[in-house]
Amino acid sequence: MKARAARRRTALVSLVRAFRDAAAALPDALVAIDDERRIRWFNTAAGRLLGLTWPDHLGHRVDEVVAIPGIREWIASGGAESLPDVTAPGDAEVHLGMRLIPYADDHALLLGRDISQVLRLEKVRRDFVANVSHELRTPLTVVHGYLDLIEPEQIPEYESILRELRNQSRRMTQIVEDLLTLSRLDAEDALPETRVAMGPLLRTLMRDAEGLSRGRHEITIEATSEHDLLGSPKDLYSAFSNLVSNAVRYTPVGGRIAIAWQTDTNGGRLAVRDTGHGISPQHLPRLTERFYRVSTSRSRETGGTGLGLSIVKHVLQLHGAHLEVHSEVGAGSTFACIFGAERLLPPEPLCEEA
Ligand SMILES: Nc1ncnc2c1ncn2[C@@H]1O[C@H](COP(=O)(O)OP(=O)(O)OP(=O)(O)O)[C@@H](O)[C@H]1O
Numbered sequence: 001m002k003a004r005a006a007r008r009r010t011a012l013v014s015l016v017r018a019f020r021d022a023a024a025a026l027p028d029a030l031v032a033i034d035d036e037r038r039i040r041w042f043n044t045a046a047g048r049l050l051g052l053t054w055p056d057h058l059g060h061r062v063d064e065v066v067a068i069p070g071i072r073e074w075i076a077s078g079g080a081e082s083l084p085d086v087t088a089p090g091d092a093e094v095h096l097g098m099r100l101i102p103y104a105d106d107h108a109l110l111l112g113r114d115i116s117q118v119l120r121l122e123k124v125r126r127d128f129v130a131n132v133s134h135e136l137r138t139p140l141t142v143v144h145g146y147l148d149l150i151e152p153e154q155i156p157e158y159e160s161i162l163r164e165l166r167n168q169s170r171r172m173t174q175i176v177e178d179l180l181t182l183s184r185l186d187a188e189d190a191l192p193e194t195r196v197a198m199g200p201l202l203r204t205l206m207r208d209a210e211g212l213s214r215g216r217h218e219i220t221i222e223a224t225s226e227h228d229l230l231g232s233p234k235d236l237y238s239a240f241s242n243l244v245s246n247a248v249r250y251t252p253v254g255g256r257i258a259i260a261w262q263t264d265t266n267g268g269r270l271a272v273r274d275t276g277h278g279i280s281p282q283h284l285p286r287l288t289e290r291f292y293r294v295s296t297s298r299s300r301e302t303g304g305t306g307l308g309l310s311i312v313k314h315v316l317q318l319h320g321a322h323l324e325v326h327s328e329v330g331a332g333s334t335f336a337c338i339f340g341a342e343r344l345l346p347p348e349p350l351c352e353e354a
């Protein structure tokens with residue numbers, strides 16, 4: 001019996017060692033912490049990337065010895081959201097994605113994955129799109145310019161071909177412009193912040209909608225707030241007008257479109273509501289992906305590329321805001337931009353004459 005127990009113990013110890021050795025060999029930083037955030041164990045990569053020394057740092061509070069800005073608050077909040085891009089305290093060349101994984105009785109694993117290569121590839125992709133779009137701009141302008149010189153009516157046998165060439169070159173120019181806008185937004189950490197006067201902006205959006213609709217829809221403004229927004233006027237206009245043009249494009253003749261602006265103590269909400277085709281639920285999570293279109297044939301018919309909502313998402317992100325979409329097939333859609341209260345500016349007092 002005793003001999004069997006001893007054999008079992010030896011087997012168990014070697015199993016535990018094997019697990020530790022495997023975890024120690026991981027290229028990702030791994031730190032096991034207890035319920036008081038004290039370090040119980042860490043692997044070689046954690047020593048190198050997080051600047052920990054074995055065994056000196058064992059028993060220390062992880063948020064006191066790992067120099068990552070905001071780590072204390074992050075762990076205190078439960079770390080449900082990962083920290084997406086952190087410079088490794090032990091090696092400034094390395095970027096880490098940090099996650100906190102809870103296990104048994106308030107213990108947790110702090111995991112730091114080396115994401116430098118992913119970020120490098122992401123940058124290569126962004127630069128590639130920006131460069132190609134930029135290079136395409138000049139030849140397209142030339143093609144477009146020449147096509148504009150020819151009046152299709154003057155050459156009746158090529159009239160339809162010329163019109164189609166014009167349409168397609170206009171469309172290509174729009175795609176290139178949209179890609180350049182996305183590249184610019186991608187590279188930006190913040191946008192200029194000034195007062196965005198909502199009254200005039202809503203009226204411009206309404207005029208745009210009427211221009212696109214040409215009397216085919218009933219368009220209204222529902223503004224219950226006098227507040228303005230703090231942000232980049234050009235980019236917010238571009239985002240909102242994308243929503244408005246979608247509402248017009250994807251709503252059949254006779255439909256209704258409302259542009260609404262309302263605020264309360266929690267923040268502001270700019271919504272574009274339509275009684276159009278609607279979108280089925282499986283498409284909703286993917287709408288803001290680049291080039292994503294729900295019905296390719298309908299979008300092609302209406303000249304859509306699938307970049308509009310991607311631009312909306314980026315612009316909102318840079319304003320700390322987000323997009324909410326409610327839609328029902330056959331009934332219509334609401335696209336709402338939700339802004340935090342810190343983005344709201346009370347109406348400017350009217351200048352009193354001296
Ligand atoms: N109000 C809406 N009603 C119904 N479908 C919509 C609405 N808004 C967007 N969609 C669907 O979402 C897709 C993506 O919209 P998005 O604005 O990104 O691209 P797009 O309109 O096709 O092209 P563009 O790049 O010119 O905006 C559209 O192709 C359309 O299928």
Ligand SMILES: [Mg+2]
Binds near residue numbers: 242304
């Ligand atoms: Mg669109």
